[in-house]
Amino acid sequence: xxxHVLYPGSFDPVTLGHLDLVERASRLFDRVTVVVAASGxxxxxxxxxxxxxxRASVAGLAGVEVEPFSGxxxxxxxxxxxxAVVRGIRTQGDYEHEWTMAGVNAxxxxxxxxxxxxxxxxxxxxxxxxxxxxxxxxxALERLVPAPVARALAGRTF
Ligand code: PNS
Numbered sequence: 001x002x003x004h005v006l007y008p009g010s011f012d013p014v015t016l017g018h019l020d021l022v023e024r025a026s027r028l029f030d031r032v033t034v035v036v037a038a039s040g041x042x043x044x045x046x047x048x049x050x051x052x053x054x055r056a057s058v059a060g061l062a063g064v065e066v067e068p069f070s071g072x073x074x075x076x077x078x079x080x081x082x083x084a085v086v087r088g089i090r091t092q093g094d095y096e097h098e099w100t101m102a103g104v105n106a107x108x109x110x111x112x113x114x115x116x117x118x119x120x121x122x123x124x125x126x127x128x129x130x131x132x133x134x135x136x137x138x139x140a141l142e143r144l145v146p147a148p149v150a151r152a153l154a155g156r157t158f
Pocket of ligand 1: 008009010011037071072073074101104105
Protein backbone atom coordinates (compact mmCIF):
# COMPACT_ATOMS: atom_id res chain seq x y z
CA UNK A 1 0.00 0.00 0.00
CA UNK A 2 1.27 3.46 -0.93
CA UNK A 3 0.81 5.85 1.99
CA HIS A 4 0.66 9.49 0.96
CA VAL A 5 0.09 12.13 3.63
CA LEU A 6 -0.44 15.89 3.36
CA TYR A 7 1.10 18.19 5.94
CA PRO A 8 -0.84 21.48 5.72
CA GLY A 9 -0.08 24.79 7.40
CA SER A 10 0.76 28.45 7.00
CA PHE A 11 4.48 27.98 7.72
CA ASP A 12 5.13 31.69 8.12
CA PRO A 13 7.98 30.85 8.43
CA VAL A 14 8.77 27.13 8.70
CA THR A 15 10.32 26.37 12.11
CA LEU A 16 12.55 23.61 13.51
CA GLY A 17 9.35 22.13 14.97
CA HIS A 18 7.75 21.86 11.52
CA LEU A 19 10.92 20.36 10.08
CA ASP A 20 11.08 17.73 12.83
CA LEU A 21 7.48 16.83 12.11
CA VAL A 22 8.16 16.36 8.39
CA GLU A 23 11.15 14.13 9.13
CA ARG A 24 9.09 11.99 11.50
CA ALA A 25 6.15 11.82 9.07
CA SER A 26 8.49 10.77 6.26
CA ARG A 27 9.45 7.71 8.32
CA LEU A 28 5.77 6.75 8.75
CA PHE A 29 4.54 7.47 5.22
CA ASP A 30 5.91 6.69 1.73
CA ARG A 31 5.29 10.22 0.55
CA VAL A 32 4.80 13.53 2.39
CA THR A 33 3.45 16.57 0.57
CA VAL A 34 3.78 19.75 2.58
CA VAL A 35 0.95 21.99 1.39
CA VAL A 36 1.42 25.67 2.21
CA ALA A 37 -1.85 27.56 2.60
CA ALA A 38 -2.28 30.61 0.39
CA SER A 39 -4.68 32.26 2.78
CA GLY A 40 -4.88 32.36 6.52
CA UNK A 41 -3.68 34.54 9.34
CA UNK A 42 -2.22 37.93 8.48
CA UNK A 43 1.44 37.06 8.37
CA UNK A 44 4.85 38.17 7.31
CA UNK A 45 6.02 36.28 4.22
CA UNK A 46 4.17 35.85 0.96
CA UNK A 47 3.16 32.40 -0.28
CA UNK A 48 6.04 32.05 -2.73
CA UNK A 49 8.67 32.75 -0.09
CA UNK A 50 7.01 30.43 2.46
CA UNK A 51 7.10 27.64 -0.14
CA UNK A 52 10.70 28.40 -1.19
CA UNK A 53 11.97 28.45 2.40
CA UNK A 54 10.27 25.15 3.23
CA ARG A 55 11.70 23.60 0.03
CA ALA A 56 15.19 24.77 0.97
CA SER A 57 14.71 23.29 4.46
CA VAL A 58 13.76 19.79 3.22
CA ALA A 59 16.22 19.62 0.31
CA GLY A 60 17.56 16.08 0.15
CA LEU A 61 14.82 14.55 2.29
CA ALA A 62 13.52 11.57 0.29
CA GLY A 63 9.79 11.36 -0.39
CA VAL A 64 9.06 14.95 0.65
CA GLU A 65 7.74 17.72 -1.60
CA VAL A 66 6.40 21.20 -0.89
CA GLU A 67 3.53 22.80 -2.84
CA PRO A 68 1.25 25.80 -2.41
CA PHE A 69 -2.49 25.27 -1.96
CA SER A 70 -5.64 27.32 -1.81
CA GLY A 71 -9.21 26.33 -1.07
CA UNK A 72 -10.40 23.66 1.31
CA UNK A 73 -7.96 21.17 2.78
CA UNK A 74 -10.34 18.25 2.22
CA UNK A 75 -10.50 19.14 -1.50
CA UNK A 76 -6.70 19.30 -1.67
CA UNK A 77 -6.48 15.83 -0.10
CA UNK A 78 -8.81 14.46 -2.79
CA UNK A 79 -7.02 16.35 -5.62
CA UNK A 80 -3.67 14.91 -4.62
CA UNK A 81 -4.98 11.40 -3.95
CA UNK A 82 -3.60 11.42 -0.41
CA UNK A 83 -4.79 9.06 2.28
CA ALA A 84 -4.24 11.16 5.38
CA VAL A 85 -3.36 14.52 6.89
CA VAL A 86 -0.68 14.96 9.54
CA ARG A 87 -0.51 17.82 12.05
CA GLY A 88 1.65 18.56 15.05
CA ILE A 89 0.39 19.22 18.56
CA ARG A 90 2.48 21.23 21.04
CA THR A 91 0.01 22.39 23.65
CA GLN A 92 -3.50 21.94 24.97
CA GLY A 93 -4.44 25.01 22.92
CA ASP A 94 -3.22 23.27 19.77
CA TYR A 95 -5.25 20.20 20.69
CA GLU A 96 -8.46 22.21 21.02
CA HIS A 97 -7.82 24.00 17.74
CA GLU A 98 -7.12 20.70 15.95
CA TRP A 99 -10.19 19.14 17.49
CA THR A 100 -12.50 21.79 16.05
CA MET A 101 -10.77 21.82 12.64
CA ALA A 102 -10.96 18.03 12.40
CA GLY A 103 -14.63 18.19 13.38
CA VAL A 104 -15.49 20.61 10.58
CA ASN A 105 -13.30 18.73 8.09
CA ALA A 106 -15.06 15.47 8.98
CA UNK A 107 -18.40 17.10 8.21
CA UNK A 108 -17.05 18.28 4.85
CA UNK A 109 -15.51 14.93 3.93
CA UNK A 110 -15.77 11.76 5.98
CA UNK A 111 -13.04 9.73 4.29
CA UNK A 112 -9.88 11.62 5.35
CA UNK A 113 -7.82 10.25 8.24
CA UNK A 114 -5.99 12.68 10.56
CA UNK A 115 -2.75 11.77 12.28
CA UNK A 116 -1.36 13.89 15.11
CA UNK A 117 2.24 13.82 16.23
CA UNK A 118 3.18 15.33 19.59
CA UNK A 119 5.94 17.91 19.27
CA UNK A 120 9.22 16.97 20.85
CA UNK A 121 9.36 18.73 24.26
CA UNK A 122 12.54 20.61 23.34
CA UNK A 123 10.80 22.07 20.26
CA UNK A 124 7.30 22.54 21.67
CA UNK A 125 7.78 26.20 22.61
CA UNK A 126 8.59 27.25 19.05
CA UNK A 127 5.78 28.81 17.01
CA UNK A 128 5.84 30.82 13.79
CA UNK A 129 4.09 33.62 15.67
CA UNK A 130 6.93 33.90 18.20
CA UNK A 131 9.55 33.54 15.46
CA UNK A 132 7.97 36.49 13.67
CA UNK A 133 8.20 38.49 16.89
CA UNK A 134 11.87 37.59 17.34
CA UNK A 135 12.46 38.55 13.70
CA UNK A 136 10.80 41.94 14.05
CA UNK A 137 13.10 42.70 16.98
CA UNK A 138 16.26 41.44 15.32
CA UNK A 139 16.81 38.42 17.60
CA ALA A 140 18.87 35.30 16.85
CA LEU A 141 17.01 32.73 14.76
CA GLU A 142 19.46 29.81 14.69
CA ARG A 143 17.77 27.75 17.41
CA LEU A 144 14.26 28.41 16.12
CA VAL A 145 14.26 27.86 12.35
CA PRO A 146 16.13 25.67 9.82
CA ALA A 147 19.51 27.06 8.73
CA PRO A 148 18.37 28.16 5.22
CA VAL A 149 15.53 30.15 6.80
CA ALA A 150 17.82 31.82 9.35
CA ARG A 151 20.21 32.74 6.53
CA ALA A 152 17.45 34.13 4.32
CA LEU A 153 15.74 36.20 7.01
CA ALA A 154 18.61 37.43 9.15
CA GLY A 155 19.22 41.14 8.84
CA ARG A 156 16.01 41.84 6.96
CA THR A 157 13.66 44.44 8.36
CA PHE A 158 9.98 43.71 8.61
O1 PNS B 1 -0.41 26.53 10.35
P1 PNS B 1 -1.86 26.82 10.56
O2 PNS B 1 -2.14 28.27 10.32
O3 PNS B 1 -2.36 26.33 11.89
O4 PNS B 1 -2.64 26.01 9.42
C1 PNS B 1 -4.05 26.05 9.33
C2 PNS B 1 -4.53 25.37 8.04
C3 PNS B 1 -3.88 26.01 6.83
C4 PNS B 1 -4.19 23.90 8.08
C5 PNS B 1 -6.09 25.53 7.99
O5 PNS B 1 -6.43 26.88 8.14
C6 PNS B 1 -6.68 24.99 6.70
O6 PNS B 1 -6.81 23.80 6.52
N1 PNS B 1 -7.04 25.91 5.79
C7 PNS B 1 -7.62 25.59 4.52
C8 PNS B 1 -9.08 26.00 4.45
C9 PNS B 1 -9.99 24.95 5.08
O7 PNS B 1 -9.99 23.81 4.70
N2 PNS B 1 -10.80 25.39 6.08
C10 PNS B 1 -11.81 24.56 6.71
C11 PNS B 1 -11.29 23.64 7.77
S1 PNS B 1 -10.56 24.39 9.17
